[in-house]
Amino acid sequence: MMTEDRYTAILEALKEKKSMTVAEFTEITGASESTIRRDLIALDDMGKIKRFHGGAKAIEHEYITNEAPVSAKAQLNVEEKSAIAKYAATMINDEDFIFIDAGTSTALMIDYIGETNATFVTNGIAHAKRLLKKNLRTYMIGGLVKPITEAIIGAEAVNSMKKFNFTKCFLGTNGIHMDYGFTTVDVEEAMVKMEAVNRSYASIVLADSSKFDKVTAVTFAAIEKACIITDRLVNDKYIDATVVKEVLR
Structure with a gap:
Protein backbone atom coordinates (compact mmCIF):
# COMPACT_ATOMS: atom_id res chain seq x y z
CA MET A 1 0.00 0.00 0.00
CA MET A 2 1.36 3.43 -0.99
CA THR A 3 1.98 6.09 1.66
CA GLU A 4 -0.99 8.24 0.57
CA ASP A 5 -3.25 5.17 0.61
CA ARG A 6 -2.13 4.31 4.14
CA TYR A 7 -2.82 7.87 5.27
CA THR A 8 -6.33 7.63 3.84
CA ALA A 9 -6.93 4.23 5.44
CA ILE A 10 -5.74 5.49 8.83
CA LEU A 11 -7.92 8.61 8.70
CA GLU A 12 -10.99 6.71 7.51
CA ALA A 13 -10.55 4.13 10.27
CA LEU A 14 -10.25 6.85 12.92
CA LYS A 15 -13.47 8.46 11.70
CA GLU A 16 -15.28 5.30 12.79
CA LYS A 17 -13.33 4.09 15.83
CA LYS A 18 -11.97 7.44 17.10
CA SER A 19 -8.98 5.74 18.77
CA MET A 20 -6.79 2.84 17.56
CA THR A 21 -3.52 1.10 18.38
CA VAL A 22 -0.48 0.65 16.13
CA ALA A 23 -1.30 -3.06 15.92
CA GLU A 24 -4.81 -2.28 14.65
CA PHE A 25 -3.40 0.05 12.00
CA THR A 26 -0.96 -2.63 10.82
CA GLU A 27 -3.87 -5.04 10.45
CA ILE A 28 -5.93 -2.77 8.20
CA THR A 29 -2.98 -1.56 6.08
CA GLY A 30 -0.69 -4.60 5.99
CA ALA A 31 2.26 -2.33 6.85
CA SER A 32 4.90 -2.93 9.49
CA GLU A 33 4.68 -1.32 12.92
CA SER A 34 7.71 0.89 12.17
CA THR A 35 6.02 2.15 8.99
CA ILE A 36 2.79 2.85 10.83
CA ARG A 37 4.65 4.76 13.54
CA ARG A 38 6.24 6.96 10.86
CA ASP A 39 2.81 7.50 9.29
CA LEU A 40 1.30 8.50 12.63
CA ILE A 41 4.12 10.96 13.29
CA ALA A 42 3.59 12.52 9.85
CA LEU A 43 -0.20 12.76 10.25
CA ASP A 44 0.22 14.23 13.73
CA ASP A 45 2.61 16.86 12.34
CA MET A 46 0.00 17.73 9.70
CA GLY A 47 -2.63 18.22 12.40
CA LYS A 48 -4.78 15.37 11.08
CA ILE A 49 -4.60 13.11 14.17
CA LYS A 50 -3.45 13.14 17.79
CA ARG A 51 -0.74 10.59 18.49
CA PHE A 52 -0.31 8.84 21.85
CA HIS A 53 2.01 6.07 23.07
CA GLY A 54 1.11 2.95 21.11
CA GLY A 55 -1.48 4.47 18.79
CA ALA A 56 -3.47 7.52 17.72
CA LYS A 57 -6.89 9.12 18.07
CA ALA A 58 -9.06 11.34 15.91
CA ILE A 59 -8.93 15.05 16.62
CA GLU A 60 -12.15 16.79 17.65
CA HIS A 61 -11.96 19.19 14.74
CA GLU A 62 -9.73 19.73 11.73
CA TYR A 63 -7.64 22.91 11.83
CA ILE A 64 -6.99 24.49 8.43
CA THR A 65 -4.08 26.89 8.00
CA ASN A 66 -4.09 27.69 4.28
CA GLU A 67 -6.54 28.53 1.53
CA ALA A 68 -6.85 27.17 -1.99
CA PRO A 69 -7.01 29.55 -4.97
Missing part, protein backbone atom coordinates in the same frame (compact mmCIF):
# COMPACT_ATOMS: atom_id res chain seq x y z
CA VAL A 70 -10.46 30.52 -6.27
CA SER A 71 -9.96 28.39 -9.40
CA ALA A 72 -9.29 25.29 -7.28
CA LYS A 73 -12.14 25.90 -4.82
CA ALA A 74 -14.58 26.38 -7.69
CA GLN A 75 -14.01 22.75 -8.72
CA LEU A 76 -14.90 21.32 -5.30
CA ASN A 77 -18.39 20.02 -4.40
CA VAL A 78 -19.94 21.71 -7.44
CA GLU A 79 -23.33 19.97 -7.24
CA GLU A 80 -23.73 20.80 -3.56
CA LYS A 81 -22.64 24.42 -4.00
CA SER A 82 -25.04 24.90 -6.91
CA ALA A 83 -28.00 23.61 -4.89
CA ILE A 84 -27.05 25.84 -1.96
CA ALA A 85 -26.61 28.86 -4.22
CA LYS A 86 -29.95 28.29 -5.96
CA TYR A 87 -31.82 28.23 -2.65
CA ALA A 88 -29.97 31.29 -1.33
CA ALA A 89 -31.01 33.31 -4.38
CA THR A 90 -34.69 32.69 -3.56
CA MET A 91 -34.23 34.61 -0.29
CA ILE A 92 -33.70 37.91 -2.11
CA ASN A 93 -36.63 40.34 -2.16
CA ASP A 94 -37.17 43.55 -4.14
CA GLU A 95 -36.74 45.83 -1.13
CA ASP A 96 -33.50 44.20 0.06
CA PHE A 97 -30.17 45.98 0.50
CA ILE A 98 -27.72 43.09 0.37
CA PHE A 99 -24.05 42.46 1.02
CA ILE A 100 -22.52 39.57 -0.94
CA ASP A 101 -19.19 38.29 0.30
CA ALA A 102 -16.40 37.21 -2.06
CA GLY A 103 -16.33 33.42 -2.42
CA THR A 104 -17.16 30.58 -4.79
CA SER A 105 -20.54 29.72 -3.24
CA THR A 106 -21.73 33.32 -3.20
CA ALA A 107 -20.52 33.79 -6.78
CA LEU A 108 -22.69 30.87 -7.87
CA MET A 109 -25.65 32.42 -6.06
CA ILE A 110 -25.49 35.46 -8.34
CA ASP A 111 -26.11 33.23 -11.36
CA TYR A 112 -29.51 32.27 -9.89
CA ILE A 113 -30.68 35.80 -9.03
CA GLY A 114 -33.60 36.81 -11.22
CA GLU A 115 -34.86 40.27 -12.10
CA THR A 116 -35.09 42.30 -8.90
CA ASN A 117 -35.07 45.85 -7.56
CA ALA A 118 -32.76 44.83 -4.72
CA THR A 119 -29.48 46.71 -4.28
CA PHE A 120 -26.20 44.84 -3.86
CA VAL A 121 -22.89 45.65 -2.20
CA THR A 122 -19.92 43.32 -2.63
CA ASN A 123 -16.22 43.00 -1.90
CA GLY A 124 -15.69 40.48 -4.71
CA ILE A 125 -14.30 41.73 -8.01
CA ALA A 126 -15.73 38.81 -9.99
CA HIS A 127 -19.00 39.14 -8.06
CA ALA A 128 -19.42 42.78 -9.06
CA LYS A 129 -18.92 41.85 -12.72
CA ARG A 130 -21.55 39.11 -12.50
CA LEU A 131 -24.04 41.44 -10.84
CA LEU A 132 -23.50 44.11 -13.49
CA LYS A 133 -24.00 41.58 -16.29
CA LYS A 134 -27.45 40.98 -14.81
CA ASN A 135 -28.14 44.74 -14.78
CA LEU A 136 -28.44 44.72 -11.00
CA ARG A 137 -27.79 47.88 -8.97
CA THR A 138 -24.32 47.28 -7.53
CA TYR A 139 -21.89 49.00 -5.17
CA MET A 140 -18.32 47.85 -4.62
CA ILE A 141 -16.37 48.60 -1.47
CA GLY A 142 -12.79 49.87 -1.63
CA GLY A 143 -9.65 48.49 -0.04
CA LEU A 144 -6.79 46.03 -0.47
CA VAL A 145 -7.22 43.33 -3.12
CA LYS A 146 -6.31 39.79 -2.00
CA PRO A 147 -5.07 38.00 -5.15
CA ILE A 148 -5.81 34.40 -4.10
CA THR A 149 -9.54 35.06 -3.50
CA GLU A 150 -9.99 38.24 -5.59
CA ALA A 151 -11.57 39.84 -2.52
CA ILE A 152 -11.28 43.40 -1.26
CA ILE A 153 -10.25 43.24 2.38
CA GLY A 154 -8.70 45.07 5.32
CA ALA A 155 -9.32 48.20 7.38
CA GLU A 156 -10.05 50.40 4.37
CA ALA A 157 -12.73 47.97 3.21
CA VAL A 158 -14.29 47.92 6.67
CA ASN A 159 -14.35 51.73 6.79
CA SER A 160 -16.15 51.90 3.44
CA MET A 161 -18.87 49.58 4.81
CA LYS A 162 -19.69 51.70 7.86
CA LYS A 163 -22.22 53.85 6.01
CA PHE A 164 -24.29 50.83 5.01
CA ASN A 165 -27.10 49.03 6.85
CA PHE A 166 -27.92 45.73 5.16
CA THR A 167 -31.16 43.77 5.28
CA LYS A 168 -29.20 40.58 4.58
CA CYS A 169 -25.63 39.47 4.05
CA PHE A 170 -24.59 36.29 2.26
CA LEU A 171 -21.20 34.94 3.30
CA GLY A 172 -18.86 32.07 2.64
CA THR A 173 -16.76 30.39 5.32
CA ASN A 174 -13.74 28.10 5.60
CA GLY A 175 -14.94 26.37 8.75
CA ILE A 176 -17.98 25.90 11.01
CA HIS A 177 -17.68 24.68 14.58
CA MET A 178 -20.04 24.65 17.56
CA ASP A 179 -17.51 26.31 19.87
CA TYR A 180 -15.38 28.35 17.46
CA GLY A 181 -18.23 29.52 15.23
CA PHE A 182 -17.66 30.61 11.62
CA THR A 183 -13.99 30.96 10.75
CA THR A 184 -11.72 32.06 7.93
CA VAL A 185 -7.97 31.82 7.36
CA ASP A 186 -7.27 35.53 6.83
CA VAL A 187 -7.48 38.22 9.53
CA GLU A 188 -8.25 41.05 7.09
CA GLU A 189 -10.90 39.02 5.30
CA ALA A 190 -12.44 38.20 8.68
CA MET A 191 -12.69 41.93 9.44
CA VAL A 192 -14.93 42.43 6.40
CA LYS A 193 -17.11 39.43 7.20
CA MET A 194 -17.45 40.55 10.82
CA GLU A 195 -18.50 44.04 9.78
CA ALA A 196 -21.05 42.59 7.35
CA VAL A 197 -22.61 40.49 10.13
CA ASN A 198 -22.67 43.46 12.51
CA ARG A 199 -24.38 45.67 9.93
CA SER A 200 -26.97 43.15 8.71
CA TYR A 201 -30.49 42.43 9.98
CA ALA A 202 -30.03 38.80 8.88
CA SER A 203 -26.80 36.93 8.14
CA ILE A 204 -26.74 33.82 5.95
CA VAL A 205 -23.71 31.56 5.54
CA LEU A 206 -23.47 29.35 2.46
CA ALA A 207 -21.45 26.22 3.24
CA ASP A 208 -21.38 22.66 1.94
CA SER A 209 -21.08 19.79 4.41
CA SER A 210 -17.28 19.62 4.11
CA LYS A 211 -16.97 22.88 6.11
CA PHE A 212 -18.51 21.51 9.33
CA ASP A 213 -16.40 20.61 12.36
CA LYS A 214 -13.47 22.52 10.86
CA VAL A 215 -11.66 25.49 12.38
CA THR A 216 -9.41 28.09 10.75
CA ALA A 217 -7.42 31.02 12.11
CA VAL A 218 -10.03 33.71 12.78
CA THR A 219 -13.63 33.61 14.02
CA PHE A 220 -15.82 36.20 12.29
CA ALA A 221 -19.14 35.24 13.92
CA ALA A 222 -20.46 33.01 16.68
CA ILE A 223 -22.52 30.04 15.54
CA GLU A 224 -25.82 31.63 16.64
CA LYS A 225 -25.16 34.86 14.73
CA ALA A 226 -25.94 33.48 11.27
CA CYS A 227 -28.30 31.07 9.53
CA ILE A 228 -26.71 28.28 7.49
CA ILE A 229 -27.66 26.97 4.06
CA THR A 230 -25.97 23.63 3.39
CA ASP A 231 -26.44 20.50 1.30
CA ARG A 232 -26.90 18.17 4.30
CA LEU A 233 -25.77 18.09 7.90
CA VAL A 234 -23.32 15.45 9.06
CA ASN A 235 -24.19 16.24 12.68
CA ASP A 236 -27.64 17.35 13.86
CA LYS A 237 -26.15 19.20 16.84
CA TYR A 238 -25.97 22.36 14.70
CA ILE A 239 -29.78 22.49 14.50
CA ASP A 240 -29.85 23.25 18.23
CA ALA A 241 -27.44 26.17 17.79
CA THR A 242 -28.87 28.10 14.84
CA VAL A 243 -31.28 27.96 11.88
CA VAL A 244 -30.10 25.44 9.28
CA LYS A 245 -31.57 24.74 5.84
CA GLU A 246 -30.52 21.46 4.21
CA VAL A 247 -31.20 21.67 0.48
CA LEU A 248 -30.32 18.09 -0.51
CA ARG A 249 -31.83 16.15 2.38
Whole structure:
Protein backbone atom coordinates (compact mmCIF):
# COMPACT_ATOMS: atom_id res chain seq x y z
CA MET A 1 0.00 0.00 0.00
CA MET A 2 1.36 3.43 -0.99
CA THR A 3 1.98 6.09 1.66
CA GLU A 4 -0.99 8.24 0.57
CA ASP A 5 -3.25 5.17 0.61
CA ARG A 6 -2.13 4.31 4.14
CA TYR A 7 -2.82 7.87 5.27
CA THR A 8 -6.33 7.63 3.84
CA ALA A 9 -6.93 4.23 5.44
CA ILE A 10 -5.74 5.49 8.83
CA LEU A 11 -7.92 8.61 8.70
CA GLU A 12 -10.99 6.71 7.51
CA ALA A 13 -10.55 4.13 10.27
CA LEU A 14 -10.25 6.85 12.92
CA LYS A 15 -13.47 8.46 11.70
CA GLU A 16 -15.28 5.30 12.79
CA LYS A 17 -13.33 4.09 15.83
CA LYS A 18 -11.97 7.44 17.10
CA SER A 19 -8.98 5.74 18.77
CA MET A 20 -6.79 2.84 17.56
CA THR A 21 -3.52 1.10 18.38
CA VAL A 22 -0.48 0.65 16.13
CA ALA A 23 -1.30 -3.06 15.92
CA GLU A 24 -4.81 -2.28 14.65
CA PHE A 25 -3.40 0.05 12.00
CA THR A 26 -0.96 -2.63 10.82
CA GLU A 27 -3.87 -5.04 10.45
CA ILE A 28 -5.93 -2.77 8.20
CA THR A 29 -2.98 -1.56 6.08
CA GLY A 30 -0.69 -4.60 5.99
CA ALA A 31 2.26 -2.33 6.85
CA SER A 32 4.90 -2.93 9.49
CA GLU A 33 4.68 -1.32 12.92
CA SER A 34 7.71 0.89 12.17
CA THR A 35 6.02 2.15 8.99
CA ILE A 36 2.79 2.85 10.83
CA ARG A 37 4.65 4.76 13.54
CA ARG A 38 6.24 6.96 10.86
CA ASP A 39 2.81 7.50 9.29
CA LEU A 40 1.30 8.50 12.63
CA ILE A 41 4.12 10.96 13.29
CA ALA A 42 3.59 12.52 9.85
CA LEU A 43 -0.20 12.76 10.25
CA ASP A 44 0.22 14.23 13.73
CA ASP A 45 2.61 16.86 12.34
CA MET A 46 0.00 17.73 9.70
CA GLY A 47 -2.63 18.22 12.40
CA LYS A 48 -4.78 15.37 11.08
CA ILE A 49 -4.60 13.11 14.17
CA LYS A 50 -3.45 13.14 17.79
CA ARG A 51 -0.74 10.59 18.49
CA PHE A 52 -0.31 8.84 21.85
CA HIS A 53 2.01 6.07 23.07
CA GLY A 54 1.11 2.95 21.11
CA GLY A 55 -1.48 4.47 18.79
CA ALA A 56 -3.47 7.52 17.72
CA LYS A 57 -6.89 9.12 18.07
CA ALA A 58 -9.06 11.34 15.91
CA ILE A 59 -8.93 15.05 16.62
CA GLU A 60 -12.15 16.79 17.65
CA HIS A 61 -11.96 19.19 14.74
CA GLU A 62 -9.73 19.73 11.73
CA TYR A 63 -7.64 22.91 11.83
CA ILE A 64 -6.99 24.49 8.43
CA THR A 65 -4.08 26.89 8.00
CA ASN A 66 -4.09 27.69 4.28
CA GLU A 67 -6.54 28.53 1.53
CA ALA A 68 -6.85 27.17 -1.99
CA PRO A 69 -7.01 29.55 -4.97
CA VAL A 70 -10.46 30.52 -6.27
CA SER A 71 -9.96 28.39 -9.40
CA ALA A 72 -9.29 25.29 -7.28
CA LYS A 73 -12.14 25.90 -4.82
CA ALA A 74 -14.58 26.38 -7.69
CA GLN A 75 -14.01 22.75 -8.72
CA LEU A 76 -14.90 21.32 -5.30
CA ASN A 77 -18.39 20.02 -4.40
CA VAL A 78 -19.94 21.71 -7.44
CA GLU A 79 -23.33 19.97 -7.24
CA GLU A 80 -23.73 20.80 -3.56
CA LYS A 81 -22.64 24.42 -4.00
CA SER A 82 -25.04 24.90 -6.91
CA ALA A 83 -28.00 23.61 -4.89
CA ILE A 84 -27.05 25.84 -1.96
CA ALA A 85 -26.61 28.86 -4.22
CA LYS A 86 -29.95 28.29 -5.96
CA TYR A 87 -31.82 28.23 -2.65
CA ALA A 88 -29.97 31.29 -1.33
CA ALA A 89 -31.01 33.31 -4.38
CA THR A 90 -34.69 32.69 -3.56
CA MET A 91 -34.23 34.61 -0.29
CA ILE A 92 -33.70 37.91 -2.11
CA ASN A 93 -36.63 40.34 -2.16
CA ASP A 94 -37.17 43.55 -4.14
CA GLU A 95 -36.74 45.83 -1.13
CA ASP A 96 -33.50 44.20 0.06
CA PHE A 97 -30.17 45.98 0.50
CA ILE A 98 -27.72 43.09 0.37
CA PHE A 99 -24.05 42.46 1.02
CA ILE A 100 -22.52 39.57 -0.94
CA ASP A 101 -19.19 38.29 0.30
CA ALA A 102 -16.40 37.21 -2.06
CA GLY A 103 -16.33 33.42 -2.42
CA THR A 104 -17.16 30.58 -4.79
CA SER A 105 -20.54 29.72 -3.24
CA THR A 106 -21.73 33.32 -3.20
CA ALA A 107 -20.52 33.79 -6.78
CA LEU A 108 -22.69 30.87 -7.87
CA MET A 109 -25.65 32.42 -6.06
CA ILE A 110 -25.49 35.46 -8.34
CA ASP A 111 -26.11 33.23 -11.36
CA TYR A 112 -29.51 32.27 -9.89
CA ILE A 113 -30.68 35.80 -9.03
CA GLY A 114 -33.60 36.81 -11.22
CA GLU A 115 -34.86 40.27 -12.10
CA THR A 116 -35.09 42.30 -8.90
CA ASN A 117 -35.07 45.85 -7.56
CA ALA A 118 -32.76 44.83 -4.72
CA THR A 119 -29.48 46.71 -4.28
CA PHE A 120 -26.20 44.84 -3.86
CA VAL A 121 -22.89 45.65 -2.20
CA THR A 122 -19.92 43.32 -2.63
CA ASN A 123 -16.22 43.00 -1.90
CA GLY A 124 -15.69 40.48 -4.71
CA ILE A 125 -14.30 41.73 -8.01
CA ALA A 126 -15.73 38.81 -9.99
CA HIS A 127 -19.00 39.14 -8.06
CA ALA A 128 -19.42 42.78 -9.06
CA LYS A 129 -18.92 41.85 -12.72
CA ARG A 130 -21.55 39.11 -12.50
CA LEU A 131 -24.04 41.44 -10.84
CA LEU A 132 -23.50 44.11 -13.49
CA LYS A 133 -24.00 41.58 -16.29
CA LYS A 134 -27.45 40.98 -14.81
CA ASN A 135 -28.14 44.74 -14.78
CA LEU A 136 -28.44 44.72 -11.00
CA ARG A 137 -27.79 47.88 -8.97
CA THR A 138 -24.32 47.28 -7.53
CA TYR A 139 -21.89 49.00 -5.17
CA MET A 140 -18.32 47.85 -4.62
CA ILE A 141 -16.37 48.60 -1.47
CA GLY A 142 -12.79 49.87 -1.63
CA GLY A 143 -9.65 48.49 -0.04
CA LEU A 144 -6.79 46.03 -0.47
CA VAL A 145 -7.22 43.33 -3.12
CA LYS A 146 -6.31 39.79 -2.00
CA PRO A 147 -5.07 38.00 -5.15
CA ILE A 148 -5.81 34.40 -4.10
CA THR A 149 -9.54 35.06 -3.50
CA GLU A 150 -9.99 38.24 -5.59
CA ALA A 151 -11.57 39.84 -2.52
CA ILE A 152 -11.28 43.40 -1.26
CA ILE A 153 -10.25 43.24 2.38
CA GLY A 154 -8.70 45.07 5.32
CA ALA A 155 -9.32 48.20 7.38
CA GLU A 156 -10.05 50.40 4.37
CA ALA A 157 -12.73 47.97 3.21
CA VAL A 158 -14.29 47.92 6.67
CA ASN A 159 -14.35 51.73 6.79
CA SER A 160 -16.15 51.90 3.44
CA MET A 161 -18.87 49.58 4.81
CA LYS A 162 -19.69 51.70 7.86
CA LYS A 163 -22.22 53.85 6.01
CA PHE A 164 -24.29 50.83 5.01
CA ASN A 165 -27.10 49.03 6.85
CA PHE A 166 -27.92 45.73 5.16
CA THR A 167 -31.16 43.77 5.28
CA LYS A 168 -29.20 40.58 4.58
CA CYS A 169 -25.63 39.47 4.05
CA PHE A 170 -24.59 36.29 2.26
CA LEU A 171 -21.20 34.94 3.30
CA GLY A 172 -18.86 32.07 2.64
CA THR A 173 -16.76 30.39 5.32
CA ASN A 174 -13.74 28.10 5.60
CA GLY A 175 -14.94 26.37 8.75
CA ILE A 176 -17.98 25.90 11.01
CA HIS A 177 -17.68 24.68 14.58
CA MET A 178 -20.04 24.65 17.56
CA ASP A 179 -17.51 26.31 19.87
CA TYR A 180 -15.38 28.35 17.46
CA GLY A 181 -18.23 29.52 15.23
CA PHE A 182 -17.66 30.61 11.62
CA THR A 183 -13.99 30.96 10.75
CA THR A 184 -11.72 32.06 7.93
CA VAL A 185 -7.97 31.82 7.36
CA ASP A 186 -7.27 35.53 6.83
CA VAL A 187 -7.48 38.22 9.53
CA GLU A 188 -8.25 41.05 7.09
CA GLU A 189 -10.90 39.02 5.30
CA ALA A 190 -12.44 38.20 8.68
CA MET A 191 -12.69 41.93 9.44
CA VAL A 192 -14.93 42.43 6.40
CA LYS A 193 -17.11 39.43 7.20
CA MET A 194 -17.45 40.55 10.82
CA GLU A 195 -18.50 44.04 9.78
CA ALA A 196 -21.05 42.59 7.35
CA VAL A 197 -22.61 40.49 10.13
CA ASN A 198 -22.67 43.46 12.51
CA ARG A 199 -24.38 45.67 9.93
CA SER A 200 -26.97 43.15 8.71
CA TYR A 201 -30.49 42.43 9.98
CA ALA A 202 -30.03 38.80 8.88
CA SER A 203 -26.80 36.93 8.14
CA ILE A 204 -26.74 33.82 5.95
CA VAL A 205 -23.71 31.56 5.54
CA LEU A 206 -23.47 29.35 2.46
CA ALA A 207 -21.45 26.22 3.24
CA ASP A 208 -21.38 22.66 1.94
CA SER A 209 -21.08 19.79 4.41
CA SER A 210 -17.28 19.62 4.11
CA LYS A 211 -16.97 22.88 6.11
CA PHE A 212 -18.51 21.51 9.33
CA ASP A 213 -16.40 20.61 12.36
CA LYS A 214 -13.47 22.52 10.86
CA VAL A 215 -11.66 25.49 12.38
CA THR A 216 -9.41 28.09 10.75
CA ALA A 217 -7.42 31.02 12.11
CA VAL A 218 -10.03 33.71 12.78
CA THR A 219 -13.63 33.61 14.02
CA PHE A 220 -15.82 36.20 12.29
CA ALA A 221 -19.14 35.24 13.92
CA ALA A 222 -20.46 33.01 16.68
CA ILE A 223 -22.52 30.04 15.54
CA GLU A 224 -25.82 31.63 16.64
CA LYS A 225 -25.16 34.86 14.73
CA ALA A 226 -25.94 33.48 11.27
CA CYS A 227 -28.30 31.07 9.53
CA ILE A 228 -26.71 28.28 7.49
CA ILE A 229 -27.66 26.97 4.06
CA THR A 230 -25.97 23.63 3.39
CA ASP A 231 -26.44 20.50 1.30
CA ARG A 232 -26.90 18.17 4.30
CA LEU A 233 -25.77 18.09 7.90
CA VAL A 234 -23.32 15.45 9.06
CA ASN A 235 -24.19 16.24 12.68
CA ASP A 236 -27.64 17.35 13.86
CA LYS A 237 -26.15 19.20 16.84
CA TYR A 238 -25.97 22.36 14.70
CA ILE A 239 -29.78 22.49 14.50
CA ASP A 240 -29.85 23.25 18.23
CA ALA A 241 -27.44 26.17 17.79
CA THR A 242 -28.87 28.10 14.84
CA VAL A 243 -31.28 27.96 11.88
CA VAL A 244 -30.10 25.44 9.28
CA LYS A 245 -31.57 24.74 5.84
CA GLU A 246 -30.52 21.46 4.21
CA VAL A 247 -31.20 21.67 0.48
CA LEU A 248 -30.32 18.09 -0.51
CA ARG A 249 -31.83 16.15 2.38
